[in-house]
Amino acid sequence: MTATTDPVARNEWIACGWLGQIRPGASHDTMVLGQPIRITRKAGDGYRIAEIGEDGAEGRELPVQTRYTCIFTTLGEPSRPLPEIAEFDEPDRIVVGCGNVGVNTSPYRLVENFLDMAHFSFIHVDTLGATDKTEVLAYRTEHRKDVDEIWAVDCTFFQPAASKAVKGGQMTRYQYRVMSPFSVMLYKNISEDSDRNDAICVFIQPLTETRCLAYMPMAIVDNENTAADIADFQQSIFLQDRVILENQRPALLPLDPTYELPTRADASSIAFRRWLKAMDIRFGIYEKQAA
């Protein structure tokens, strides 16, 4: 595809690489929202990102930020900054990215899957869910207007193995936070006596409307496992989701409420879709065929 002209999508910060992916002095070609870009890691520190033109030459230079183990850029003029996630600054946490994982679907399908607790008992059997405990208890969704984010709070779900650190089943408390159309995270209360939540993000790089790379930076409280163990656990979970995600039809997200019937467990997805509709985003959205 060619670069999207959708101003809403263009004005978001988008993850486009992970720290450590590119050697100093080297460069890496990728794409955001259909726009080919080249990321060059400067000899010292820092990155330079430029659009790649039809002729293969570097064109307009793009803004760069590095944070949460990722490299971010934007094609437009973002109205919202990168989200603040304080957990990543706590020195005793294990902060780990998982590289990126390719998924052939639209970015919003990834966000919705991440928000959906109902699939735990079917897709993540014996880890995030148990086949005999499928109930999603009622939770609240909020549109926090000051930061323009969608939150789902007071979520609880029974989990046989909520993280690499947990031995044995527990009711896990969750909060979900959608920070942009292309970024979502959760706070997950791993142990009963702790008020320190694990923070797990999914930042999505839409290459095109139906091809994405997913980055999963995490800031985890865990004194036993290594970063590699934690990444292995998360990647294993995500590759279970990936099967489902790539089989969803249509890959583009329909915003017309008559198209897909939501259930109660989908309250967060309803709020998410409403929010997308209100911001009038067009990129990656399923448009009804004219009759």
Place this chain on the structure above:
Amino acid sequence: MTITLHDYSLSGSCYKVRLMLGFLGLDYDRRQVDFYPGRQHKRPEFLAINPLGQLPVLEDDGLVLRDAQAILCHLANRYDGGGTWLPRDPARFGPVMMWLMFAGGELMAASSARLHDVMSYDLDIDAARRSARAAFRVLDDHLTHREIDGATWIVGDHPTIADLACFPYVALSGDGGIGHEEYPAIRNWLREFRKLPGFHAMSGIPEYV
């Protein structure tokens, strides 16, 4: 005596060995290798164990073995009292070896397609999918003939390490954008394989094949 497996959960080759250890009921220690994104299998410490820089590696009683197929042979040879996983009679030994080599050879094109789609490996995806489909065609034709003969498994009346070695990358091929629609005999065989006692799935294997 301890068995140690240098392992990465998302590796289909490591899964071959995990399946075998499970079927034989063997306990083992697991050494986590940060294959992706860490590429720990290309670092000097790992190359000292396997100069090819590949997973899996199995350590058993002083032996350090690389290559999933070789490891399956070792485990079957040493621990399968019944001898069904690796039959020694002339009518079956050769065919089992033949399909075992196929699993480590031609079928690995499906692994390449998966590495491309999931972990952005830079390779010719069309060529990888084409080769994988050609290999699937060969396996599906063979399994069709086996069905006509009233048989289920690749060789003989029991599942062997040939079935086991072929299973992972066939079952995981959807990860690399290769569906099973055109391979009905493969679908039946996958379904039978999943029913084996001690079977466990890995991430990326669809629940219903």
